[in-house]
Amino acid sequence: MKKTLLAAALFGLVVGSALAADTVKIAITGPFSGGSAPMGASMRDGAKLAIAEINAAGGIDVGGKKMKFEVIERDDEAKNDRGALIGQELAAMGDLSGVIGSVNTGVVLAGDKYLQEKGITKIITPAAGSASMTQWSKAATPDVSIFRFAAHDGIQAAMVVEEAINRKFTKVAILADSTNYGVSGRDDLLDQIKKQGGKLEVVSTEKFNIGDKDMTAQLLKAKSAGAQAILIWGIGPELAAVANGMAKIGMKDPLIGGWPLSMSNFIDNAGKNGDGTLMPQTFIEEPITPKAKAFIEAYHKTYNATRIPSPVSAAQGYDAVLLFAAAVKQAKSTDTHKIKEALEDLKDPVAGVITVWRHPFSKWNPTDEQTHEAFRRDQVVMGMVQDGHVVFANDADRTRLTKAAGGKGK
Secondary structure, three states: OHHHHHHHHHHHHHHOHHHOOOOEEEEEEEOOOOOOHHHHHHHHHHHHHHHHHHHHOOOEEEOOEEEOEEEEEEEOOOOHHHHHHHHHHHHOOOOOOEEEEOOOHHHHHHHHHHHHHHOOOEEEOOOOOOHHHHHHHHOOOOOOOEEEOOOOHHHHHHHHHHHHHHOOOOEEEEEEEOOHHHHHHHHHHHHHHHHOOOOOEEEEEEEEOOOOOOOHHHHHHHHHOOOOEEEEEOOOOHHHHHHHHHHHOOOOOOEEEOHHHHOHHHHHHHHHHHOOOEEEEOOOOOOOOHHHHHHHHHHHHHOOOOOOOOHHHHHHHHHHHHHHHHHHHHHOOOOHHHHHHHHOOOOOOEEOOOOEEOOOOOOOEOOEHHHHEOOOHHHOEEEEEEOOEEEEOOHHHHHHHHHHHHHHOO
């Protein structure tokens, strides 16, 4: 019966929600097509799974009245100009309670300014580089309605550098794509290498463009310079071209980089050449807790999948909705400004699939964007590609994340 209700609720999101009165209107945006689609679509589907479950249970208690979510979807196609148009469209909606989504940093920089101008609450997830939030602190913006629900690049870069140091490497090459995300991530890696005592010598720094299929030139420079490992930052299928290029020229150095290395378009296109690749993760598709097991099974059944294209994205989309719903309930209102205030001071713990969230955000501080960042280091683990799946690289990480998801929180 529960599965029937869930299926009916998902169907209602598509064809019936616009007919409902007294709803909580929420937009889900992201790249649902193109190279970043595994992230965007997985996030959307994880978010809609949470929304369907909430709606099937009667909705959110808003000041004593049960209200269901009404969903608007917008595909930004990972294009900056599309992001700007969508931002303008959503900002013009007077009854919009909030926005969840985005992936690409350039898209966020192009579109979020319109939401910020109107004070519309947005939770960026599953990604977007550091600039998506530092733009507000650098401008000393006094009040910000934008939140981020992702392991920010500083956490990820620190873990990537630590992994290289722990493996006793001394010389590394850095490869990054030419997008805002890649440039930001490259800078974070260089910054972390300095912060961690300069134990790594960067012997080569190269870039690649979206659509590039041959990375031989960049990799040969890294190899001839004596690189013992490749640190990489990028978002699309080009990551697989790097792994395949390394195998082609006989580089057996490990590939260590940002979380998009866990996406299906890397794993599938790299095949065996991707085995051993390491990346930070907030969620690994393994039923380590009853809640994780239920989430994975529901995702597989609802979307007829045997593997989530991007488990991190799906889990973050799911938990972001739970946090937003908790803020609506606490605010006792669908007004986006009141929801923003509630998000900054959530009173009750929110049991998500990643962890139990306890006061994940705080009141915006113009000098510290971390006030609107949910993730901390203890919610992130190192994952490793193995036989077409991402697994825990460390048993200790599995134990830690299991405890956190079971109620430890932060």
